[in-house]
Amino acid sequence: MSTIAAAISVTAAASHGGGRRHRRGSVSVRCSSAADERQALFSRIAPVYDQLNDVLSLGQHRTWKRICVSWSMAKRGDRVLDLCCGSGDLAFLLSQKVGLDGEVMAVDFSRQQLQTAASRRDQRWKRCYKNINWIEGDALDLTFPDRYFDAVTVGYGLRNVVDKPKTMREICRVLQPGSRASILDFNKSSSFFTASLQGWAIDNVVVPLASSYGLKEEYKYLKSSISEYLTGEELEKLAKEAGFSSAKHYELGGGLMGNLVTTR
Numbered sequence: 001m002s003t004i005a006a007a008i009s010v011t012a013a014a015s016h017g018g019g020r021r022h023r024r025g026s027v028s029v030r031c032s033s034a035a036d037e038r039q040a041l042f043s044r045i046a047p048v049y050d051q052l053n054d055v056l057s058l059g060q061h062r063t064w065k066r067i068c069v070s071w072s073m074a075k076r077g078d079r080v081l082d083l084c085c086g087s088g089d090l091a092f093l094l095s096q097k098v099g100l101d102g103e104v105m106a107v108d109f110s111r112q113q114l115q116t117a118a119s120r121r122d123q124r125w126k127r128c129y130k131n132i133n134w135i136e137g138d139a140l141d142l143t144f145p146d147r148y149f150d151a152v153t154v155g156y157g158l159r160n161v162v163d164k165p166k167t168m169r170e171i172c173r174v175l176q177p178g179s180r181a182s183i184l185d186f187n188k189s190s191s192f193f194t195a196s197l198q199g200w201a202i203d204n205v206v207v208p209l210a211s212s213y214g215l216k217e218e219y220k221y222l223k224s225s226i227s228e229y230l231t232g233e234e235l236e237k238l239a240k241e242a243g244f245s246s247a248k249h250y251e252l253g254g255g256l257m258g259n260l261v262t263t264r
């Protein structure tokens with residue numbers, strides 16, 4: 001097994017390659033083709049994902065991710081979860097926050113994204129990165145015990161899961177009481193101007209550039225996923241309904257992005 005493959009462990013709630021299955025009698029039923037499609041989408045874009053994020057946001061996404069990790073209040077020695085970790089940007093930031101006394105569980109259901117993350121770690125090694133565990137698993141069915149983590153981050157993941165309330169309940173379940181989840185994503189803005197600017201940028205910059213990589217449909221998904229997402233106010237309500245004691249949504253990047261900070 002390659003070192004990268006060996007670096008990725010598969011949890012009981014493994015990827016959508018086999019699909020999430022529920023037993024009904026003796027027949028297992030694939031319960032979410034939408035999740036399979038999302039998993040396939042992110043596996044297809046994995047080879048160019050980081051590069052396009054840097055180019056398309058002029059590197060700004062790294063600032064937004066640093067803010068997300070900072071607002072998680074992760075500190076030295078903590079055990080933390082980066083959910084929907086993708087190519088690992090937030091996991092690498094968390095690794096430096098918690099240090100060698102801490103532990104980072106980086107979970108994603110796309111093996112290709114995890115392979116990119118493991119490869120990036122090898123290419124730009126820092127000692128603290130030994131504390132990162134790349135785990136192939138499903139955000140809807142985390143295999144960690146209750147109250148296991150001191151902080152959770154989700155970077156551009158909540159908008160992409162097929163069951164947002166269930167994911168929020170899982171995040172709440174695995175967090176220590178009084179600990180935080182910090183959830184970064186696009187902002188579904190109530191400002192006509194901001195929403196129009198966001199839509200224009202995706203239609204006229206993001207998708208045309210992605211098309212040159214043969215990924216037009218994958219990046220067109222961005223706009224529809226944002227239109228189907230929740231506003232900041234709705235995200236705060238979702239968090240409270242999932243069991244969090246407090247929730248506050250902050251706009252970033254002039255309202256193009258947003259970060260939900262919730263406390264268990």
Ligand SMILES: C/C(=C\Cc1cc(O)c2ccccc2c1O)CCC[C@H](C)CCC[C@H](C)CCCC(C)C
Binds near residue numbers: 221253
């Ligand atoms: C890191 C960013 C997006 C990650 C991301 C999330 C998704 O759900 C995707 C779904 C399908 C394909 C790709 C993604 C994906 O990359 C945010 C920055 C990267 C964006 C692709 C670029 C967004 C451009 C903004 C609308 C305008 C930026 C203005 C800027 C300040 C120059």
Ligand SMILES: C[S@@+](CC[C@H](N)C(=O)[O-])C[C@H]1O[C@@H](n2cnc3c(N)ncnc32)[C@H](O)[C@@H]1O
Binds near residue numbers: 043065085088090
């Ligand atoms: C846009 S990427 C974000 C990656 C990274 N967090 C970042 O900030 O760049 C979204 C990630 O969520 C993952 N994802 C979507 N639904 C998931 C689920 N149910 N369980 C685990 N990962 C999921 C995708 O595979 C993808 O890697």
